[in-house]
Amino acid sequence: MYAITGITGKVGGAVASQLLAAGLPVRAVVRDAVRAKAWAERGCEIATARMEDAASLSAAFDGATGVFILPPSDFDPEPGFPEARAVIEAVSMAILKARPAKVVCLSTIGAQAGEANLLTQRTLMEAALRELPIPVTFLRPGWFMENAAWDVAPARDHGVIASFLYPLDKPVPMVATADVGRVAATLLRQTWRGVRIVELEGPQRVCPNELASAFALVLNRPVRAEIVERQTWETLFRSQGMRHPLPRMRMLDGFNQGWIDFEGHPDGIIHGEVELEAVLRELVSSAI
Template sequence: MFAIMGATGRIGGAAALELRRRGRAVRAIIRDPAKAVALAEAGCEITVADIGDTAALTAALGGVEGVLAICPLNPSRGDATAEARVSIGSLAQALEAARPPRTVAISDYGAQHATGTGVTLIFHHLEQRLAAIPGIAFLRSAEHMQNWARSLRAVTATGVLASLHHPLDKRFPTVSAADVGVIAADLLDAAGPPPRILHAEGPERTTAYEVAAALAGPLGRPVEAVALPRGQWDQVMAAAYLSEDYVRLITELYDAHNAGRIEVEGGDIRRGTTPLAEALAALVRPAA
């Protein structure tokens, strides 16, 4: 059996369903039982445990052959970094007590850097804290294609895609979140132990211009990519109900992106299969 944390999210949900598709037993670890209907219908064992409840999480991780470890971030809380560090500490204690033979922990591109990467520093800390866990592997995810959903309302209203990626023709790694889950399931279900550090990104890298073009089709209108001036980042992100601390973290992250620091470490890249246009079209349909 495999224990999947965050099983109602995009990554955890895709991993759980992929393992069930392969006929593998899955324990879906969730916080809200009301969101577990699809997982239960797929044959998952449902276990309720919050990452902050070390005792409950330890019990949920016990007796399995592999764990997908996901540390949630809350962009609306006052101090996202402090909250994440508490969650990481609880996760580490639970893994140390439960001792699963194999753990795949979701991390982030750029997690090798100890300074100057904003949100990604949380995942640097996660890797440092979990490094001594036996059988641990870190799957560093590129920026999720689904993150562009935050821009949909403004793009639909104005036809302008305001990008924090500068310059607009700079290619950057991106991946569908569901593909990260499928890659994680493959690593958990593999015959041998996975490499210590792996990276997940999509079939090809993209640019802000290509994101705008991919949105234009399903929206049924032209979309122009515009580099949002650096001095306007805070104002725009605050309007999206992000906490002041999280705005700072995102600002530092995109400064690092634009400096070329959010990159792979080594050459082990696992590629998802979902094209950018397909992922963005799926975002537009429910929004419409």
């Protein structure tokens, strides 16, 4: 039995779909059983749990061959990341009590960075799970191609995408969520000892100018990328409702300045199969 958290999202759903396609039993770990109805219809066992509740999580993980941990993302965290720390404590306690055979945890590119930023939430999770007497794999994907969903409307309507990543010709490791789910499912079926790190990106790196060109191809209209100047970020993010924009700003700084990157040798990075154009076509289709 494979216990999958985050199954109602793109990555968790992709993990579960891969396992079900292989004929393996899946337990959907969800906050709301109603939202998981489609997964129950596909043959999943349903376990209700909250990611910050150790008791419900340990029950959901009990007897599992493998557990996939998809920590909830907080894009506007309080100082010190208290929300993430509550989840980390609950997940750690649940794993320690349930003692699944192995754990695959979705982490991120740059989890090893020493500078505090939005991704530090994953750094903290890695630090905690490393201490457990359970085989753990941290899957560190690059920038999700699906983040381009925010760019569909301005690209379609105005022929411009705003880029917080620059220079505009600097390639960034990007990956499709389908590849993340596929690789995570493969890792869950493997056997290993101790802690290992697996880094994942797409078939090739993509710079903002190439993202704009891909949109132009999909939309059949000219599209260009424009830099959002660093000095405008805080005001912009606060106008969008963020209370604590600094972690997000520092994450973007990390990509732009190069201290958020993969840790291992380039030859050891896994490359996905899904091309950016395919992701953009799906995003554009969904937005119609």
